[in-house]
Amino acid sequence: MAFALITGASKGIGKAIALELAKRKFDLILVARSNNLLAQIADELSQQYQVSVKYLAVDLSGNGAVGQISGFIQTEELQVSILVNNAGYGLWGRFDKLNLLQQLNMLRLNNEILVSLTYSLLPLLQKESQSYILNVASTTAYQAVPYMSVYAASKAFVVSFSRGLSNELRGTGVSVTCLSPGATDTNFMEQAGMNTQKLINSANKVSMMPQVVAEQAVNALFDKQVEFIPGVINKITAYANNFLPKKTVEGIAANIYRPA
Numbered sequence: 459m460a461f462a463l464i465t466g467a468s469k470g471i472g473k474a475i476a477l478e479l480a481k482r483k484f485d486l487i488l489v490a491r492s493n494n495l496l497a498q499i500a501d502e503l504s505q506q507y508q509v510s511v512k513y514l515a516v517d518l519s520g521n522g523a524v525g526q527i528s529g530f531i532q533t534e535e536l537q538v539s540i541l542v543n544n545a546g547y548g549l550w551g552r553f554d555k556l557n558l559l560q561q562l563n564m565l566r567l568n569n570e571i572l573v574s575l576t577y578s579l580l581p582l583l584q585k586e587s588q589s590y591i592l593n594v595a596s597t598t599a600y601q602a603v604p605y606m607s608v609y610a611a612s613k614a615f616v617v618s619f620s621r622g623l624s625n626e627l628r629g630t631g632v633s634v635t636c637l638s639p640g641a642t643d644t645n646f647m648e649q650a651g652m653n654t655q656k657l658i659n660s661a662n663k664v665s666m667m668p669q670v671v672a673e674q675a676v677n678a679l680f681d682k683q684v685e686f687i688p689g690v691i692n693k694i695t696a697y698a699n700n701f702l703p704k705k706t707v708e709g710i711a712a713n714i715y716r717p718a
């Protein structure tokens with residue numbers, strides 16, 4: 459039986475996707491940094507859903523992380539039919555006030571590692587008669603977001619890369635889906651340093667639960683949808699961005715995200 463490999467599976471959306479795939483009887487390989495959380499999730503999911511769950515605690519932005527994952531798969535002689543590139547994070551603040559190295563590290567995880575892992579696992583995915591890639595972007599991919607400028611641009615990259623790759627792989631048995639969630643109730647805001655009441659209140663108004671995002675995302679994956687945005691408000695907002703002047707959309711975002 460082939461495995462589903464999920465990055466960032468220790469928390470939030472990645473953990474919810476792992477659970478959703480376990481429910482559908484997929485064996486799993488969980489990847490993230492937190493060894494204890496991964497061990498706990500592996501234990502819970504294997505017992506509850508009678509699936510095989512392996513895990514690898516690794517800092518994906520560290521040197522050689524992708525090689526470590528490939529080595530693990532090879533040593534354990536695993537086959538992979540689903541790759542979920544979910545690990546990622548945001549940073550909130552003025553570009554010139556945020557630390558440059560931290561912003562570059564974020565780009566490395568959100569983009570470079572996603573591309574490297576996809577490249578490295580594609581030959582395995584191509585061995586299966588049908589396999590799937592799910593890349594996690596964000597609704598911020600659909601417009602420039604002042605005060606999250608690098609993050610939003612990194613997610614625009616994910617949408618564009620996923621669409622291009624999906625087209626290249628058409629007819630090969632490897633399907634590519636790009637998931638763009640809006641605000642979701644996870645660790646994301648805390649990790650991004652989005653700790654003002656104004657930001658928390660505005661996210662709370664539209665926030666979705668990770669389990670709901672994951673269930674819809676996994677359905678979209680198996681439906682072979684190229685691009686999927688969960689939630690009606692998120693869909694409408696992303697769609698409206700096609701018609702509204704960019705300056706207006708960016709001005710609205712700046713008002714929401716501008717630090718005090």
Ligand SMILES: NC(=O)c1ccc[n+]([C@@H]2O[C@H](COP(=O)([O-])OP(=O)(O)OC[C@H]3O[C@@H](n4cnc5c(N)ncnc54)[C@H](OP(=O)(O)O)[C@@H]3O)[C@@H](O)[C@H]2O)c1
Nearest residue numbers: 466468469470471490491492518546596641642644645646
């Ligand atoms: N929540 C939202 O509002 C939202 C909206 C749009 C898009 N997204 C996207 O959804 C994805 C998941 O985010 P989330 O909301 O679920 O956030 P989260 O709760 O912070 O989860 C992030 C996951 O990524 C892992 N991770 C972070 N850095 C890592 C690294 N260097 N190496 C390995 N694993 C790493 C974390 O695990 P460890 O800490 O154990 O390493 C964790 O499992 C991200 O790509 C994010 O950009 C989130």
